[in-house]
Amino acid sequence: xxxxxxxxxxxxxxxxxxxxxxxxxxxxxxxxxxxxxxxxxxxxxxxxxxxxxxxxxxxxxxxxxxxxxxxxxxxxxxxxxxxxxxxxxxxxxxxxxxxxxxxxxxxxxxxxxxxxxxxxxxxxxxxxxxxxxxxxxxxxxxxxxxxxxxxxxxxxxxxxxxxxxxxxxxxxxxxxxxxxxxxxxxxxxxxxxxxxxxxxxxxxxxxxxxxxxxxxxxxxxxxxxxxxxxxxxxxxxxxxxxxxxxxxxxxxxxxxxxxxxxxxxxxxxxxxxxxxxxxxxxxxxxxxxxxxxxxxxxxxxxxxxxxxxxxxxxxxxxxxxxxxxxxxxxxxxxxxxxxxxxxxxxxxxxxxxxxxxxxxxxxxxxxxxxxxxxxx
Amino acid sequence: xxxxxxxxxxxxxxxxxxxxxxxxxxxxxxxxxxxxxxxxxxxxxxxxxxxxxxxxxxxxxxxxxxxxxxxxxxxxxxxxxxxxxxxxxxxxxxxxxxxxxxxxxxxxxxxxxxxxxxxxxxxxxxxxxxxxxxxxxxxxxxxxxxxxxxxxxxxxxxxxxxxxxxxxxxxxxxxxxxxxxxxxxxxxxxxxxxxxxxxxxxxxxxxxxxxxxxxxxxxxxxxxxxxxxxxxxxxxxxxxxxxxxxxxxxxxxxxxxxxxxxxxxxxxxxxxxxxxxxxxxxxxxxxxxxxxxxxxxxxxxxxxxxxxxxxxxxxxxxxxxxxxxxxxxxxxxxxxxxxxxxxxxxxxxxxxxxxxxxxxxxxxxxxxxxxxxxxx
Numbered sequence: 001x002x003x004x005x006x007x008x009x010x011x012x013x014x015x016x017x018x019x020x021x022x023x024x025x026x027x028x029x030x031x032x033x034x035x036x037x038x039x040x041x042x043x044x045x046x047x048x049x050x051x052x053x054x055x056x057x058x059x060x061x062x063x064x065x066x067x068x069x070x071x072x073x074x075x076x077x078x079x080x081x082x083x084x085x086x087x088x089x090x091x092x093x094x095x096x097x098x099x100x101x102x103x104x105x106x107x108x109x110x111x112x113x114x115x116x117x118x119x120x121x122x123x124x125x126x127x128x129x130x131x132x133x134x135x136x137x138x139x140x141x142x143x144x145x146x147x148x149x150x151x152x153x154x155x156x157x158x159x160x161x162x163x164x165x166x167x168x169x170x171x172x173x174x175x176x177x178x179x180x181x182x183x184x185x186x187x188x189x190x191x192x193x194x195x196x197x198x199x200x201x202x203x204x205x206x207x208x209x210x211x212x213x214x215x216x217x218x219x220x221x222x223x224x225x226x227x228x229x230x231x232x233x234x235x236x237x238x239x240x241x242x243x244x245x246x247x248x249x250x251x252x253x254x255x256x257x258x259x260x261x262x263x264x265x266x267x268x269x270x271x272x273x274x275x276x277x278x279x280x281x282x283x284x285x286x287x288x289x290x291x292x293x294x295x296x297x298x299x300x301x302x303x304x305x306x307x308x309x310x311x312x313x314x315x316x317x318x319x320x321x322x323x324x325x326x327x328x329x330x331x332x333x334x335x336x337x338x339x340x341x342x343x344x345x346x347x348x349x350x351x352x353x354x355x356x357x358x359x360x361x362x363x364x365x366x367x368x369x370x371x372x373x374x375x376x
Numbered sequence: 377x378x379x380x381x382x383x384x385x386x387x388x389x390x391x392x393x394x395x396x397x398x399x400x401x402x403x404x405x406x407x408x409x410x411x412x413x414x415x416x417x418x419x420x421x422x423x424x425x426x427x428x429x430x431x432x433x434x435x436x437x438x439x440x441x442x443x444x445x446x447x448x449x450x451x452x453x454x455x456x457x458x459x460x461x462x463x464x465x466x467x468x469x470x471x472x473x474x475x476x477x478x479x480x481x482x483x484x485x486x487x488x489x490x491x492x493x494x495x496x497x498x499x500x501x502x503x504x505x506x507x508x509x510x511x512x513x514x515x516x517x518x519x520x521x522x523x524x525x526x527x528x529x530x531x532x533x534x535x536x537x538x539x540x541x542x543x544x545x546x547x548x549x550x551x552x553x554x555x556x557x558x559x560x561x562x563x564x565x566x567x568x569x570x571x572x573x574x575x576x577x578x579x580x581x582x583x584x585x586x587x588x589x590x591x592x593x594x595x596x597x598x599x600x601x602x603x604x605x606x607x608x609x610x611x612x613x614x615x616x617x618x619x620x621x622x623x624x625x626x627x628x629x630x631x632x633x634x635x636x637x638x639x640x641x642x643x644x645x646x647x648x649x650x651x652x653x654x655x656x657x658x659x660x661x662x663x664x665x666x667x668x669x670x671x672x673x674x675x676x677x678x679x680x681x682x683x684x685x686x687x688x689x690x691x692x693x694x695x696x697x698x699x700x701x702x703x704x705x706x707x708x709x710x711x712x713x714x715x716x717x718x719x720x721x722x723x724x725x726x727x728x729x730x731x732x733x734x735x736x737x738x739x740x741x742x743x744x745x746x747x748x749x750x751x752x
Contacts, residue, residue: 037700037701037704037706038697038700039701039704039706039708040708041706041707041708042707042708042711043708044689044708044711044712045692046688063704067700067703067704068675068696068700068703072675072676072696072700075676075678076676076678076694076696081678082678082694082696082697082700083697084692084693084694084697299444299448300448300451300452302451302452302457302458312422313420316421316460317460318452318458318460320444320448320452320458321414321458321459321460324413324414324443324444324448324458325413325415327443327444328413328415328439328443330413330415330417331417331418331707331710331711332415332416332417332418332419332420333415334707335418335420335707335711336420
């Protein structure tokens with residue numbers, strides 16, 4: 001996997017790069033739509049490629065391990081072939097879902113024992129077997145197994161948790177080295193910086209992660225309830241100690257303005273369920289601000305959803321029609337809103353990239369954030 | 377509205393025609409996807425046009441009257457503009473939904489009083505005001521207000537119901553003549569044959585309907601629980617007394633084989649929720665037979681959904697992936713199944729049309745029905 005930086009902003013930490021994977025190139029900064037079980041909710045592959053301009057999607061190891069399971073994925077030749085998604089895939093390690101979804105989880109040195117949220121069956125995730133599962137999924141980018149401590153966490157807990165994550169990371173690195181890809185193409189491990197909200201821990205974790213010399217690095221444990229300013233400070237700190245010549249991935253972030261601010265801090269990759277989840281609830285992110293489309297005020301607004309971006313769906317359906325579909329409980333409402341929101345996120349990172357290359361990113365970002373945050 | 381017959385099958389009643397409306401031509405026999413509130417459930421307009429090859433869709437007057445309401449539709453300039461659907465639209469009269477969905481309905485000579493299934497509000501539908509509503513919707517084809525008696529109905533009830541439907545029809549015809557389209561293009565009324573399962577009533581009703589000399593005619597009150605053979609006999613009888621130079625529309629029918637059998641009897645137009653509703657439940661109609669995609673047997677079947685039809689979605693996603701999406705409860709499952717089933721229905725009527733023109737419809741129909749009915 002290769003990462004080439006084309007441009008660095010002189011007034012911020014923002015960078016424009018190209019990440020080359022076995023399934024194609026990714027122009028950074030990039031947003032990765034979340035495709036939990038190998039499907040971005042309510043969006044077809046065609047729409048992802050043609051309307052949204054997705055370059056890479058994310059799969060959740062926890063979900064894919066439970067359903068359809070590694071046997072089916074192996075029989076298909078991996079998730080790309082199973083789902084028909086031909087472009088890059090990143091999988092998380094399953095750690096986050098074990099903590100947020102599974103029942104009766106117990107953390108041990110070996111790994112985490114938990115019960116499936118689907119049928120209550122018992123499972124053990126270890127650094128080694130989550131690498132094996134991600135090998136079976138065939139992800140282009142594999143995430144290390146980590147513990148994501150809640151916010152707030154006490155210093156003692158945060159430190160112990162980080163140290164466990166580091167020991168697990170070493171085991172992941174070892175197991176990656178000891179195993180081969182199953183489908184003949186390269187897979188790369190990204191380790192994850194933890195350390196909760198403590199600056200010394202964040203620094204220590206970023207330095208340890210950097211020392212692993214992986215193809216890319218991630219920042220975890222943020223956007224879990226802490227104030228936005230704290231997230232920015234900790235992301236900035238993490239970026240500072242992560243190598244500049246490797247892509248930096250901030251996990252689970254966030255709103256459009258969160259993404260712009262973190263691009264300014266040196267982050268290259270993002271994922272978040274917000275555009276799809278909020279979209280399904282009728283919240284739209286647009287080039288003019290935030291819309292609650294269920295609001296009565298849109299009932300006879302026959303202007304299109306967002307003419308500020310080059311997405312067919314956003315330029316075709318009107319606000320009044322989309323509101324009607326939401327009020328009537330039509331599935332098409334969720335489809336349109338999900339396509340629009342994802343297209344908007346991809347538009348936004350593509351715009352950011354252009355401004356980084358053009359050299360006016362910082363000024364553009366300041367002006368844009370104010371517009372995007374407006375409630376319409 | 378013009379209807380031109382290109383070809384009539386010499387071994388059956390099947391016909392191939394072209395119906396010309398203000399929003400474009402329709403090649404018959406045709407299947408019309410149901411777009412209840414102005415949205416074919418789980419399917420985008422692009423998919424309807426490009427993948428499914430829909431030529432006309434159906435809207436439900438009852439639903440559209442309640443939501444978004446005629447004020448919003450008038451402000452938008454009709455349903456075509458409101459929804460962005462540029463091709464022909466047919467609306468039912470609302471009668472059927474009043475009987476199947478609304479609460480506390482009371483039939484009077486004037487019309488039907490009922491309570492909304494959404495908020496319990498009281499409404500009155502009359503032959504005149506459902507014409508007004510369909511004028512406001514801007515439907516290309518407007519259906520007459522009728523009562524659809526349940527199956528089975530006693531002779532006395534069926535006769536009185538039919539006679540009421542005929543008096544309402546006369547009022548619809550009068551009101552159509554007394555009113556103008558709101559948006560500058562032609563709208564046409566189709567009356568509906570009723571008469572339950574009684575041959576003399578069906579004949580009487582078909583003759584009365586024919587005497588109205590409308591641009592097209594419909595057959596109602598079938599596929600409401602009666603045996604299939606009875607439906608075919610009554611459809612045949614109705615067709616016999618309806619003019620051959622006008623399109624015949626059999627309402628609410630049915631399975632793929634129902635459609636082929638009724639084409640053979642002289643029916644030109646169909647609508648049914650089956651392809652979308654059953655699709656959303658995981659039942660697929662394919663060129664090789666019927667599939668319950670939730671079945672375990674498809675878990676590792678990596679063949680595409682149906683290579684027998686020229687639909688991108690049907691040729692792209694595999695049975696194993698679609699099954700996984702259904703089991704995981706993903707919205708994309710309903711989207712894919714709905715697109716496939718509708719594309720299959722449109723494929724089937726297009727195939728039927730080709731065989732009618734080629735002169736081998738009857739033999740093709742016999743062989744095809746056996747294949748389509750198979751459970752895979």
